[in-house]
Each structure stands twice: as structure tokens, then as C-alpha cells.
Amino acid sequence: MTARDRPVPWWSAIAGVVAGLVLVAVAQLVSLAFSSSSAPFVAVGGGFIDIIPPWVKDLAIGLFGTKDKLVLFASMITVYVLLTGLNGALGARRPRIAAGVQAGLGLFAAIVVLTRADTSAADALPTVAGTVAAVPLLVVMLRAVRPGSTETTWNRRRALVGIGALGVGAIAAAAIARGVTASRELARRAAQYVLPDPVASAEPIPEDAQVDLEGMPPYVTPNADFYRIDTALAVPRVDPTSWQLRIHGLVDHELTLSFEELLAEPMITRHVTLACVSNPVGGELAGNATWLGVPVRDLLERVGIQDGADMVLSRSIDGFTASTPLEALTDARDSLVAVGMNGQPLPQQHGYPVRMVVPGLYGYVSATKWLTELKVTRFADDVAYWSTRGWSERGPIKIASRIDVPRSSQSLTPDGAGAVMLGGTAWAQQRGIAAVEVRIDDGDWREADLGAEVTEDTWVQWSLRWEDAAPGDHTATVRATDGEGEVQTDEQAPPAPNGASGWHRIDITVE
Template sequence: GTVGAAGGVAVEASAGVKGGGAGGGDRGARDLDQNERRRFLKGLGLAAGLALVGGVAGRLLTARQAVKQARNEVVLPRPRQPVPVVPAGAQVPGVTPYVSANDDFYRIDTALYPPQVDPSTWQLRIHGMVRNPITLTWEQLLQRPMIERYVTLACVSNEVGGDLIGNALWLGTPIKELLDEAGPLPGADQVVQRSVDGWTCGTPTAVLRDGRDALLAVGMNGEPLPVDHGFPVRMVVPGLYGYVSACKWITEIELSRFADFDAYWVPRGWSAQGPIKTESRIDTPRDGAKRSAGTVVVGGVAWAQHTGITKVEVQVDDGPWAEATLAATVSVDTWRQWSYQWEATPGDHRLRVRATDRTGQTQTSTPAPPAPDGATGWHAVQVSIG
């Protein structure tokens, strides 16, 4: 329709000019003819652009429907080890859920639209500095031994007190076993993960082989991975920020060296290696909350994935630090909730929190932005007591 209209305008204008006089009219006709030609070509380009957008949108919709159907048909394998039981008391009232629902789990990636990957055509290549290159199909992956683990993931761009962190039950095959089969060559200190859309992250090879539950994951909270979170396959690595470990829609693993290759975020100013820092957050009361004088429950979460939290302390105004009560937890690979009974007095007060991990290291009070390797500082909230 757009092309037809543009063509009609061009033809009508040309006919009108040609019906005029000679001399200067001929020059005007040429000028107008060129202008109308530009309009015609512009209209043609607009039409082509709209057709292209429409075609892309149509293909994307078709792909989404196909992948949605494929995901609905996935039957996840049973894990070879029983699912860890969340202990009683892991959840503190008023604190964010210990297990994050799939729909509520944070999403940070560079994909404008989540890639639509048909598992029937999916493959994983493990190559590079290895003795035995491996190519896995979806069916072959599902036949491998699977385990389920609760693992808390965090984004390096999370501000102090932020919510770019979540805990889920992941089903997957240990990546260590695959790497052992591939046989990394000496010097291959980096595992480059590559998404179907070309995004890369680099993980220390030693971390993926040190015995932690690093998974090539296919399930999240008892169902196939949501498309937004990497369906059909992604990586999950306890103790590292996602930008160096949590490749979604993964299709390639290349053994390399940090000296030879910089993954996506490294040239953009972020550190090549991103171990998670010990952090804590106050969830209740919220900043700016009002409470009545008397006992006020202060609660939140603390995390030091793959290291574990041993102590959380709360400070009211500039008073002494008081130790909070730690809730139960599944393992050192998840966050840990805590609570503190505060006898609140009238007035405006500042609450701060800090955590100590199993190495004895207490999180630093020095504020630092997320770049280049994670934010630091103590989370604080202001509360009014009436």
C-alpha cells in the first residue's frame, strides 16, 4: 500500500509538470521530477523497512511459538542425587523469599530479545585447548547424570542494597565432568562460554574444576529453564558474578587463556575475574518506614556464595554493633537470612548491617561502585519511630 501510494504521487506530479510550458518550465519539471523521485525512493525505502520489520517480527513470533511448544514438551531427567531440603526456619518473616520464583528472578543480559533456541537443533561444542574436543546434542546432554542444587546468583552491577540477586533450585550436569573428559591442555586457564547470539564470558578453569557445584543447567525450580533465563541450557557457577560465569543460551565452550582472549565485558572496563564479594542487605524495615516504639524486627539477607556467612551484625545510629540471629540455610552456595530484635525508641534512626564470611573477613565499609568488580559498603536505611 505504501509503495503504491508513493508511486501514484510520483506519476501524477510528473504528468502535471509535463503539461506546463517550455523553457524554464522544463528545468522546473526536471527539478520537481528529481524531488518526486526522491520521495518515491524514500517511500519505497520506508515500505521495505516496514516489510523487513514486519517480517522479522513475524519470524520472531513464529520462533517464540515453536520454542514455547518445544519447552512445554521437555521432560526433565531425574537427578541422581536427592533434592536438598530447605530447612525449617530458613525464611524470616518480612524478608524476600528464600527461593526466588522464576518470574521474579532478576534478569540482566545484553539480548534485546531473548534468543529462541530449539533444543532439537541445539549443540554444545567444547573445543580449543583440549585433548578431546566434544560435541553434545540436547538428547545426549539429558542422558548425562544430573544433580539439583540451590545456588544464589548475583549480578556484578548490583548496587549495595540492590535486588539484582536471586536464589533458585537448578538442575544440571556438573561441568567439571565434561571438562575432565575434554582434557584441558596445560596453560588453558580460561573457559570461554559463548551464547548463541555471540556474547561471551570467561571463567577461571580452576574454579570450574575445584569441586564446587558448577552446572550446565537445564532446569530451574523444578521446570525447564524459562527462555528469559537461558532455555534450553545455561551455566550456573556458585561464587562468581554472572558476567564471568552465567552464560545463557550457551552453545560453545572454548578452553583458552586469559592472556589470549578478553570476554565481552572486559574491554568495557570490568575485571577479567569476578569472585563474589561478601555483602548484606536490610529488607525490613524498608528505607523511610515508620514504626511504633517497642520491639521492631530487623531482617534481611547476607551472602558470600561458596564461602558462607558466619555472622551478621546490626548497628543503630552510631551505637555498638549487635549480633543478629542467623536463619538456617541449605548450603554455603546460597544467601542466608537473618533477624535482629531491636528495642526501638522514638525518633529518626539509621540502621546499618554488615556480614562476616567463613574466612573471618567482614565486609568493608568503604563505598565502591559496581565497576569494575562489584560494589562494596554497608547497606543503611532510615526509620522513623513514633
């Protein structure tokens, strides 16, 4: 073979990438007719989330916060492009082997799809369709880019332009599929049910619950700004007309409710602050909302709890499970099977159509989204998703406080009296907040002014006027005391295995 006739690997690498993109694009388009986990990237990413060690999850959330899934998608795309590019380069000399590798990637993805909890055998069809389209296309493109495979330079250029157009078309098709999914969900939500009127409404939120200080978060977190941390790489598509909630296990009578039947149950609204166990000290993985739902204790009373039960295993449509202590669902707190959030049906990303809301417990043991099942059981007999990954079985929320204003390293300008304002948020669900104190540098603790406490299950905002703020660099530290008199510990602990602890401290500069 002369130098002129040798394959050019980078042309072949581009062909490999384009074939890989076509596989994903076709699968994404076909997946519109199936579950959200039928898309190969979603299934493979979900499988990756399931097998990674908890410390990797904590690292990702610590670095990227609620953008962790976006980063995972970007990383997967990067790795996939590299793999398909290398496979295309291999195909410059071994096209049959490259075709086999491409088929193997598709087969692997199809197998992963079948392992997901919310998929059936039919959900493998999108990946199979994408593979059937990509493998012969790869062979054709590898032939087209081989020198000597076309009679003229003009024909070769046309082949390369065609490959480029295919790549652009594949990307556009995948984007269109994502857009169709989003618009279809919006259309579905536009024709949604009307939330039922509660039989008991949450008490009104007084104006002074919100601290009037620029930069403070709103007392009630808007739905669009509420943090989202879960194991679902793609939000499950749940049809409320076929949705059911099954309550079974150590009960006298099993109960299955349709969505229509659930909406007919007596409902209440309650203000509840939720917090993620992965929230670092001073972090923003907490939110306060007004929830509408059926008290869980009412449903459990109906089925009758048998002796020996001490846990309820809640299950999501995507297979996620949470182990909630039975007493948290049967005592006086208002744990809910929720259908509404801040006066609207649950947003899709926050569990539409039904989720769990349990005051006083971290979400990993209580806040199951896309809820389908409640199993009354024992901790000795069943384990939940995160319990098998080193996290504690019970997750009571620890006392937490943070400084929201100013942000760390922010410069402050004193007012005419030489004072600056600080503000923040504190929470200790099921106990409430009795006091918040702030320390400047290594000085004495100063008691902050508290906004109105709405309930013991909601956060409290605070503010402090720092008189005679001296110019220069300083530190500010905050701690809270709960309604039972317990002072927030200064002992530093990471999120795993049962929540972070320690005092939030920031650096500030007074000009």
C-alpha cells in the same frame, strides 16, 4: 503555489510515521520465520547495547533495574517516530528524497541485522520486506495528503482516515507478531522434555532458612521473580532438537553433545545464589534457585585439559561470551551446565535450553545463557564480552548484605513491648555467612539472628528485634562477616569494574 495548494507538513509527518510503522510491522511479522534478531528493532537495539560504554549500562540498570530493556525499546520507538515524522514533513516538498531516506533507514537496519552473531543472510529478508512495503506506501500517502491531490474535502478526509487506519493496523500487526511469538514459545514449552532424575540431589532446605517476617523475600526465588540482566534485547529462540554444545580448544579430544545426549548425562541438583556485578549496595539483582545440570568438571575431564590452559570461554547463541577461570570449573564447587531451575526446564529468559551456573562468580564471567560453546583457552589469548569493555577478567563475588524489612523511609509501629523487627539477606558464595550485625544510628553493632544456612553457596536470611525503639527518625546499617572471618568492608565502590562494595544503610521512622 497558492496558500491553499501548499503542503501541510504535519499531515505529511503523520504519513511518514505510518510508513515507518508499516516497515516495522511487516518486518516483525516476517521475522516469525527467522531468528529473533531478524526483527530490525531487536537488531538495532542489540547493536546499540554492544557499543555503549559500560557506565551507560550501569546507569540504565541503576535507574531502571530489570526494566532497562523495556526503557531502551521505548526510547528507540520514540526516536524512530521522530525520525520518520521529520522525514514525512520533508516529503511534503521533497517526496523523492523522503522515499530515499525511508529506504536508507531500512537498508541500515538490514545491515545491522547481518552483523548479529545469531543471524544469516536470510535474516535480512524481514527488514527488506518491510522496506519494500513502506517506501511506495510513503509516496502514495504523501500524494494523498497534498492539497489539490483530491477533488473534494470528503475524499481528502477519507485519505487521512485511511492513513490513520494503516497506522493502527501496523501497530496491531506488530503486537500480533509479538503475541504469536509468545504463544508459540508457550506451546513449545508445553510439549517440553521431562527433566531427568538427578544422580545426586541437593540437601533439603530446612524451614528455618526462611525468616518468618512479613515483607521478607522467599528463600528460593520463584522463576518469574528471578532477576534478568543480559545483553539480549530479545530472548533468542533456540530449538533444542538442533542445539549442540561444542567443547574444544586446549583439549585432547573435542566433544560435541546434542541436547538429547546432554540429558542422558548424570545430573545433580544444587542450591546456588547468583548475583549480578551491576548490583548496587542493597540492590535486588541477586536470586537463589535450585539448579539441575551436569557438573562442568565431568565434561572437562572427558575432553582432557592441556597444560597452560587457565580459562574457559563460554559462548551464547547470540554471541555473548564470558571468561571463567578454569579452576572455578574444575575444583570442588558444583559448577553446572544447567537445564533445570527450581524443578522446571529453564525458562526461556533464563537461558533455555542450556545455561552456565558457577557458584562464587559474578554472572558476567560465568552465567552464560543460551549456551552453545565451551572453549578451553588462556586469558592471554582470548577476551570476553565485558573484558573488552573495562571490566575485570575475574569476578569473585564480594561479601554483601542488605536490609529487606523495612524498606527505606518506611514508618514502623512498635509492638506492645516497644520493639520493631528488621530483616534482610546476606551472601558470600564459596565462604558462607558467619554473622550479620546491625547498627541503629551511630550506636553499637548488634548481632542479628541468622536463619539456617543451607550451603556456603546460598544466601542467608537474618532478623533483628530492636528493643525500646525510640520514636523519631533513625538510620539502620547492616554488615556481614563471611565464614573465613572477613568483615564486609565499609569502603564504597561502584559496580565497575569488579562489583560494588560498602554497607547498606536505610532511613526509617518509628511512630
